Amino acid sequence: MENDIYENSIIVGADHVNALGTMKTSAFFSVLQDVSDEHIALYGAGYNDMLEQGLLWIIANQRAEISRMPSLGEKMTVRTWTGSNKHVFLPRYYTVWVGGEMISKAAICWTFMYSESRELVGAEDCPVHIRTNIEEMKPFELNPLSGPKPVKGAVNSVNHAANASSSTDIDTDSDNTGNQIKEAATDFTVPHEYIDRNGHMNNSFYFDIADQLVEAGREPSSITARYTSEAMEGDVLTANCTSLGSRYYITISSNKGNHFKLETILK
DSSP: OOTOOEEEEOOGGGGGGTHHHHHHOHHHHHHHHHHHHHHHHTTTHHHHHHHHHEEEEEEEEEEEEOOOOTTTOEEEEEEEEOOOTTTBEEEEEEEETTTTTTEEEEEEEEEEETTTTTOOOGGGOOOOOOOOSSSOOOOSOOOOOOOOOOOTTTTOOOOGGGSSSSSSOOOOSSTTTTOOOEEEEEEEOOOGBBBBBTSSSTHHHHHHHHHTTSSSTEEEEEEEEEEEEEOOOOOOOEEEEEEEEEEEEEEEEEEEEEEEEEEEEOO
């Protein structure tokens, strides 16, 4: 696997796309994750293999740069390969193609959690160790501990959806002359349908919540996301959004603490 590039394709279907016929962010990352599992399973470290050892694959953070999203009916081809271990973190890299056009490059940092205790696995117990000489092919650096950055000049005035039924313009001295910081929020209760085989809300669904707070009809050109804790069925989540021009910063939290942070720039 050290020098292996894996490839698989799907036809973008109706369940993958939004009302405009372009792929939803949640579906985009779900496809990348499915191809990842197919690849690692070939080497005895897939989801079921890890579960037999009492371990779960989970995502720490992810990043993508996107020239355009695939459209309904298009053939989306994902190429993926692993990077070298960074302690307990295993980075994986991707390019996404439609025909001969590369439409995205991405990276996801994976790690492990004990299925029973729900604690993260320490580096000394990491079950997968990879050293690769195709590391130089990575599309960009992804620090396992890095994450989205808040909008410069924002104030933390939105704490709950009840306080932000509509966006609020806030004057700012930001470098983005002519723009104003906007804040908004929404509440969401995690339904049973969002719980995946790991027993928590699937990471891709955080994007569906976040999409409620970004400007409709515009595709992302870049996405950086970080997961900090699990959300479970019945949890009431509050998504807070701060935006300045085309840049959005979204956090999703509950009374348990923060679960997810997202930074995206729209076209």
